[in-house]
Amino acid sequence: MATKEEENTVFDVEAANVLTKELRDVFASGKTRSYEWRITQLKSIVKMCDEHEEDIVDALRQDLSKPQLESIVYELTMVKNSCTLAIKELKHWMMPEKAKTSLTTFPSSAEIVSEPLGAVLIISAWNYPFLLSMDPLIGAIAAGNAMVLKPSEVAPATSSLLAKLLPEYLDCSSIKVVEGAVSETSALLEQKWDKIFYTGNGRVGRIVMAAAAKHLTPVVLELGGKSPVVVDSGIDIQIATRRIIVGKWGCNNGQACISPDYIITTKDCAEKLVDSLKKELEAFYGKNPLESKDLSRIVNSNHFSRLTKLLDEDKVSGKIVYGGERDEANLRIAPTILLGVPQNSLIMKEEIFGPLLPILTVSKIEDSFDIIKSGTKPLAAYLFTNDKKLKEQFLMSVSAGGVVINDTTLHLAVHSVPFGGVGESGMGSYHGKFSFDAFTHKKAVVYRSFVGDASVRYPPYTLGKLRLMKALITGNVWTILRTLLGMS
Secondary structure (H helix, E strand, O other): OOOHHHHOOOOOHHHHHHHHHHHHHHHHOOHHHOHHHHHHHHHHHHHHHHHOHHHHHHHHHHHHOOOHHHHHHHHHHHHHHHHHHHHHHHHHHHOOEEEOOOHHHOOOEEEEEEEEOOEEEEEOOOOOOOHHHHHHHHHHHHOOOEEEEEOOOOOHHHHHHHHHHHHHHOOOOOEEEOOOOHHHHHHHHOOOOOEEEEEOOHHHHHHHHHHHHOOOOOEEEEOOOOOEEEEOOOOOHHHHHHHHHHHHOOOHHHOOOOOOOEEEEEHHHHHHHHHHHHHHHHHHHOOOHHHOOOOOOOOOHHHHHHHHHHHHOHHHHOOEEEOOOEEHHHOEEOOEEEEOOOOOOHHHHOOOOOOEEEEEEEOOHHHHHHHHHOOOOOOEEEEEOOOHHHHHHHHHHOOOOEEEEOOOOHHHHOOOOOEEOOHHHEEOEEOOHHHHHHOEEEEEEEEOOOOOOOHHHOOOOOHHHHHHHHHHHHOOHHHHHHHHOOOO
């Protein structure tokens, strides 16, 4: 239990300054650089997940009423998988990477050394508060950094649990947890970090980037956006709708950065799609989804009000074709489908981040590309089709952080590809080795001996030296020979 004095301690700029100095001193000692330290921390995270699975699931239930399956599969298991991969591959990741050299530097050898950045700051999000705290933390540990984790205050139970468990299982001199809200985050952002990793919305992302710019600190911004789903005709509509549902409502009831935000389909296909969505939603969540134990609640009253405002706009409220029921006392909104909402409505202007799914219709499916490109670049884009040419057009025309064909959200679980945004959906990426790379400086190293010292690079400069240097830099062996023989 915390003492009264600890509970009343104010975390301000001065406290943040002391904290960063402590971390820099630890990093300077070389403690976090060793393979043994990194592996010990990673194994301890796996142990923490195993020994406190019930506590973590309970915290997620308190914060979001998150179903047990979603908590275990999409948060706990993914964290453990990230650790397991890092433990298995870390020696290989840490090894210097051999690089080719040229005639210009002959004789020489070169390599790329992965060097930890130093003291890094990780600011997490509330929607997947365990996963989005631990996944970047795993990358920062694997890379050999000292760090501060700032969990989201919007998920207080998970934040409190992380603040309790991490010092018990990890090296608390190198890995710190700071709880709090705006003032604590602002105090941390005042400090000079070697990298800031932020997951959240674009508004706060701009604040983070502005603060980082004062110190020329690099950032990774994992943001969001309006992730579209394009549904072509001639597909298995039942499988498509099931995969859309699990990506939308089966991922924290739409409160996920890569959740399908809206659907675009042809006018001919829209009716069949809506009918299939209705049928499958009822099969998954029952006739009264507000009572379903398989749907998360809305995180808090502010977000409930925001979603209600989107739904109650005059030009939108009459477009509901399924759902729309609400329970404000329990912060629950049923899965809701809207058909034919205007593109200038609020629901189409901002990221929905909730259980509402608008469907737009076009005359031909290729028209969907222009709708997508008229907005900012999304974090994810999804296409359901059997048409090879349409797949190619989609990949060429639509810029997004990630693309999935004939499914939704699954790229999040593929560690061999980077996860991150583009444009306003974010910058930088992580997952698997990309997490290690996100917290690493790739240092170029060239080795030479004292053999083979050529006078051609030293003054006094002559026309012959100029010709030979030009030939060496171009790397053309024939030109070099011609120059040495005085033929050019």
